Amino acid sequence: MLIELRDLSFTYFANNSPDQAVLKGINLSIRKGEFIGLIGPTGSGKSTLAQHLNGLLFPTSGKIFFKGKEVGKDIHPNEVRKEVGLVFQFPESQLFEESVARDVAFGPRNLGLPEKEVRRRVKESLGLVGFDYAKFADRSPFKLSGGEMRLVALAGVLAMGPSMLVLDEPTSGLDARGKARIMDCLAKLNQSGLTILVISHDVDELAQLAKRIIVLDAGKILLDDKTEKVFAGVDLLRNIGLDVPKTMEILIRLKACGLDVAIENFGLKEAANSIIAAMRRA
Numbered sequence: 001m002l003i004e005l006r007d008l009s010f011t012y013f014a015n016n017s018p019d020q021a022v023l024k025g026i027n028l029s030i031r032k033g034e035f036i037g038l039i040g041p042t043g044s045g046k047s048t049l050a051q052h053l054n055g056l057l058f059p060t061s062g063k064i065f066f067k068g069k070e071v072g073k074d075i076h077p078n079e080v081r082k083e084v085g086l087v088f089q090f091p092e093s094q095l096f097e098e099s100v101a102r103d104v105a106f107g108p109r110n111l112g113l114p115e116k117e118v119r120r121r122v123k124e125s126l127g128l129v130g131f132d133y134a135k136f137a138d139r140s141p142f143k144l145s146g147g148e149m150r151l152v153a154l155a156g157v158l159a160m161g162p163s164m165l166v167l168d169e170p171t172s173g174l175d176a177r178g179k180a181r182i183m184d185c186l187a188k189l190n191q192s193g194l195t196i197l198v199i200s201h202d203v204d205e206l207a208q209l210a211k212r213i214i215v216l217d218a219g220k221i222l223l224d225d226k227t228e229k230v231f232a233g234v235d236l237l238r239n240i241g242l243d244v245p246k247t248m249e250i251l252i253r254l255k256a257c258g259l260d261v262a263i264e265n266f267g268l269k270e271a272a273n274s275i276i277a278a279m280r281r282a
Contacts, residue, residue, distance in 0.1 A: 037210035147178025
C-alpha cells in the first residue's frame, strides 16, 4: 500500500468541536499505480484532504501511513513530500525563474543534488511533459501559453522524482487544447507507473481517465468505487450538487425514451457502440 489514512479527522482551529471538523473519520487506501479522481461539492474538504497526502497538513486525530510507515512517527513528513508531489491550482503562478530550465531545476537544486544530476532531471522531466529540452530550456516561462506554463510547473514537480502526484484542478482556466495536453500528459505518466490523484469539477475528464472515483461530501467519504459504478449513482450525485459525464446524460435521456442502452458504458467509444447496438436492436 502506498498511502493509508485511518480514522483521519482534521480541524483548522483547536477549539472547534468535532462536528465542525473539515475532515471526519476518513479511511482511505491508495495503491501504487492507481489513477484516482476526487470529486465533491465546494467546501467538502477535497483540497484539505489532498494536503494530508503529502504531509503538508497533519491530522487532528487519526493516522497516516506511507509505504507502511506511520507519518510523524516512523517517517518524517519531509520525506513524504519528496515522494508525493502536490500540484496546487494555478501552479504557473509559482513560476519565477528567468528560463524554463532554471525553474524546473529549482527543486532538485535545493535538494543539494550534484549539478550533473540536476541537469539530467530537468531534461527528463521536460521530456515527460512533452517538451523538447533544446527548444524550451532557455525560453522564458512567462512567454509560454497558459497550458505550457502549467506543464512547466508540472515538470518542476516531476524533477523531484515523486512516486505519486496529487493535482488540484489541473485544467482549471485552460482552453480545450490546453486541457487536452495536461490530461494526455497525466495519462502517459500514469501508464509509466506514476500514481495519480486528480481533484476536479470536470467529471468528463475524470470519466475518461480515472479508474476509481472518491466522492467527498461534508468532510466524509460518500462513495469510493470504480468510476463506472460511482457515476451510475446519478440521483445521489445530483442530490449533492454534482454533475455526471455528458455521455452518461445522453444515455440516460435515450433510455428514458425507450432505447435499450447501458448507461454505465459512458466512455465515448463505449457510448457510441452502445447507442448503435441499441438502434440496431430497435
